[in-house]
Amino acid sequence: MKDVAQAAGVSLGTVSKVMNGIPVGEKYRVKVEAAAKELNYQINQYARGLKTNQTFAVALILPGINHPFFSEIAQHVCQALTRRGYRMLLYLTGSSPEVEQSCVQMVRQNMVDGIIGLTYNRDLQLTDDMPFVSIDRHFSSGVPCVSSDNYGGGRLAAEKLLELGCRKVAYFRNGTTQPGEADKRGVGFEQECRSRDADFEVIWLNDEEYPMEEFRNIIIDRVNRGTFDFDGIFCSTDRLAVFVKRVLTELGIRVPEDVQIIGFDGTRRFGEDAYVCSTIVQPVATMAETCVDLLFSKDLSRTPALVCLPVEYAYGGTTKE
Amino acid sequence: MKDVAQAAGVSLGTVSKVMNGIPVGEKYRVKVEAAAKELNYQINQYARGLKTNQTFAVALILPGINHPFFSEIAQHVCQALTRRGYRMLLYLTGSSPEVEQSCVQMVRQNMVDGIIGLTYNRDLQLTDDMPFVSIDRHFSSGVPCVSSDNYGGGRLAAEKLLELGCRKVAYFRNGTTQPGEADKRGVGFEQECRSRDADFEVIWLNDEEYPMEEFRNIIIDRVNRGTFDFDGIFCSTDRLAVFVKRVLTELGIRVPEDVQIIGFDGTRRFGEDAYVCSTIVQPVATMAETCVDLLFSKDLSRTPALVCLPVEYAYGGTTKE
DNA sequence: TTGTAAGCGTTATCAC
DNA sequence: GTGATAACGCTTACAA
Numbered sequence: 197m198k199d200v201a202q203a204a205g206v207s208l209g210t211v212s213k214v215m216n217g218i219p220v221g222e223k224y225r226v227k228v229e230a231a232a233k234e235l236n237y238q239i240n241q242y243a244r245g246l247k248t249n250q251t252f253a254v255a256l257i258l259p260g261i262n263h264p265f266f267s268e269i270a271q272h273v274c275q276a277l278t279r280r281g282y283r284m285l286l287y288l289t290g291s292s293p294e295v296e297q298s299c300v301q302m303v304r305q306n307m308v309d310g311i312i313g314l315t316y317n318r319d320l321q322l323t324d325d326m327p328f329v330s331i332d333r334h335f336s337s338g339v340p341c342v343s344s345d346n347y348g349g350g351r352l353a354a355e356k357l358l359e360l361g362c363r364k365v366a367y368f369r370n371g372t373t374q375p376g377e378a379d380k381r382g383v384g385f386e387q388e389c390r391s392r393d394a395d396f397e398v399i400w401l402n403d404e405e406y407p408m409e410e411f412r413n414i415i416i417d418r419v420n421r422g423t424f425d426f427d428g429i430f431c432s433t434d435r436l437a438v439f440v441k442r443v444l445t446e447l448g449i450r451v452p453e454d455v456q457i458i459g460f461d462g463t464r465r466f467g468e469d470a471y472v473c474s475t476i477v478q479p480v481a482t483m484a485e486t487c488v489d490l491l492f493s494k495d496l497s498r499t500p501a502l503v504c505l506p507v508e509y510a511y512g513g514t515t516k517e
Numbered sequence: 518m519k520d521v522a523q524a525a526g527v528s529l530g531t532v533s534k535v536m537n538g539i540p541v542g543e544k545y546r547v548k549v550e551a552a553a554k555e556l557n558y559q560i561n562q563y564a565r566g567l568k569t570n571q572t573f574a575v576a577l578i579l580p581g582i583n584h585p586f587f588s589e590i591a592q593h594v595c596q597a598l599t600r601r602g603y604r605m606l607l608y609l610t611g612s613s614p615e616v617e618q619s620c621v622q623m624v625r626q627n628m629v630d631g632i633i634g635l636t637y638n639r640d641l642q643l644t645d646d647m648p649f650v651s652i653d654r655h656f657s658s659g660v661p662c663v664s665s666d667n668y669g670g671g672r673l674a675a676e677k678l679l680e681l682g683c684r685k686v687a688y689f690r691n692g693t694t695q696p697g698e699a700d701k702r703g704v705g706f707e708q709e710c711r712s713r714d715a716d717f718e719v720i721w722l723n724d725e726e727y728p729m730e731e732f733r734n735i736i737i738d739r740v741n742r743g744t745f746d747f748d749g750i751f752c753s754t755d756r757l758a759v760f761v762k763r764v765l766t767e768l769g770i771r772v773p774e775d776v777q778i779i780g781f782d783g784t785r786r787f788g789e790d791a792y793v794c795s796t797i798v799q800p801v802a803t804m805a806e807t808c809v810d811l812l813f814s815k816d817l818s819r820t821p822a823l824v825c826l827p828v829e830y831a832y833g834g835t836t837k838e
Numbered sequence: 839t840t841g842t843a844a845g846c847g848t849t850a851t852c853a854c
Numbered sequence: 855g856t857g858a859t860a861a862c863g864c865t866t867a868c869a870a
Contacts (some may be wrong), residue, residue: 198863207841209842209865215864243563246845246848246864247863262589274609288592305561306604331654533848549857561847568849570860576858626846839870845866846862
């Protein structure tokens with residue numbers, strides 16, 4: 197910047213004003229811009245941030261981006277931030293509470309303007325001077341949470357299965373015991389079944405005790421004992437749905453002819469091809485956009501504590517029609 | 518930091534030394550550390566970077582992270598960087614040459630210590646003061662390129678298909694006309710077929726002219742005219758392989774009984790479950806690790822211009838055995 | 839309207 | 855070994 201000032205024959209202050217779009221004499225502006233281009237000058241955002249306390253960077257904290265749902269979140273958050281002239285720092289935690297906490301710590305050293313986090317740590321220490329928006333996990337008011345309408349999605353899944361002719365349906369879920377918004381999927385499903393007076397069952401596997409593969413044993417066991425009498429299954433995630441479909445197919449049970457399956461997430465093959473199964477689609481793009489909006493909203497404490505975005509059903513080959 | 522110094526009754530310089538592990542009187546160290554903890558003091562990395570010209574941040578430039586191959590790259594690069602105490606800034610380009618260039622520009626404003634990029638822009642302007650490591654695209658010496666052994670992978674695919682009993686094999690590929698390391702997949706495949714004196718054909722669809730779906734027409738056309746005489750297909754990507762499998766299945770052609778298919782990448786369902794097809798697996802973790810290693814190697818100009826990492830074959834249901 | 843200078847939080851170079 | 859003090863590159867009153 198000093199060089200630019202010298203080359204343009206003006207002072208630092210003038211260059212600064214030009215770079216920030218502050219009105220300045222026309223001829224000065226032209227000279228400065230020419231000099232800046234000539235020297236290929238790039239503003240140093242960190243030095244600037246040192247003064248302004250604005251770094252135009254946001255941290256995204258995720259368990260990982262291996263899983264398509266997470267990578268889609270990251271993709272859309274990154275794009276939404278870029279559109280606003282912000283950059284994204286990515287932190288991966290592997291779902292470890294300790295790592296999650298250390299990320300929040302590290303982030304503070306890095307002077308970001310805010311954090312968007314999908315975390316599991318029950319008592320994550322947030323600092324009140326750093327805007328934080330949570331995905332799928334409700335903290336407290338002052339920390340807005342963005343999630344899809346899990347309850348509505350559960351109801352929708354039941355509704356679809358029953359309308360597609362299922363007589364006895366089931367809800368399969370695995371995952372942590374950590375309470376989260378996703379729990380509401382099951383609640384909505386049960387509710388809808390009850391209100392329709394439909395026959396249903398819930399099978400819940402705790403990931404910490406049983407791996408997803410345990411579902412195979414359960415299914416085989418029930419088939420052998422003749423108690424596998426479902427013709428419709430709602431799985432808590434697409435991943436589980438695809439797994440269950442696989443197991444059933446191996447057992448000679450046809451999907452969707454004998455058993456229809458609906459998953460949750462809206463996972464597509466390679467991120468953009470067909471849905472991997474019939475599913476309740478989370479509005480990931482809107483969720484990401486909403487997170488960014490909330491993060492930048494003037495007064496985080498007067499913001500809705502929970503934003504619930506609408507889901508929709510999508511056919512993906514594991515249901516009839 | 519000023520507060521810490523005051524609280525500990527020492528000068529700024531002393532606090533700085535403590536924070537940087539520079540030897541200092543025992544009693545002073547203890548006092549400073551206590552004060553720092555008390556005040557929950559966090560070093561400001563940007564102010565530090567202003568002085569040291571080291572920000573402990575690296576930029577990763579990718580087309581997107583929607584596609585499993587890209588998201589896996591991002592995941593491993595991020596982990597490798599974290600392990601070294603670095604943070605990762607993610608930039609998504611959508612494969613647009615202009616956006617790619619503007620990313621490089623923006624990155625310069627952000628004082629990162631280096632860039633890892635998977636780009637398509639033929640004449641991307643790099644600055645020689647910023648270490649750059651390229652993935653899958655060779656620029657020039659001074660800019661190391663990391664890729665998997667595409668040539669060897671092509672040969673391996675041909676070898677596998679032929680050993681598994683195929684009589685006439687084909688190479689299907691789509692994608693840009695932009696030359697890149699991935700082109701060598703086809704070269705290796707042809708080479709191996711020739712050296713084994715095997716019957717083979719190459720069908721290449723340029724993405725800019727035809728979408729992947731165009732392969733459906735080609736296949737249907739050949740089936741109708743009775744010229745679909747392959748019993749083994751090597752596809753340039755897993756995505757294409759899965760698509761081709763789908764088309765064949767719709768046509769009543771059985772995979773792998775009638776036609777065996779091998780893809781390229783090593784894509785797994787949900788990032789960690791089974792392979793989506795039989796495939797040549799790219800060593801993504803090693804690639805990411807290598808990128809980071811190279812980026813931090815003392816003298817980038819004296820580094821190998823191209824690092825080629827070994828691939829391996831993995832069974833994924835679309836081949837026999 | 840432009841130039842000057844103080845200061846953002848840190849490190850590094852000195853005398854002490 | 856410790857404590858002032860001058861940078862680092864930028865913004866922003868304030869003075870010219």
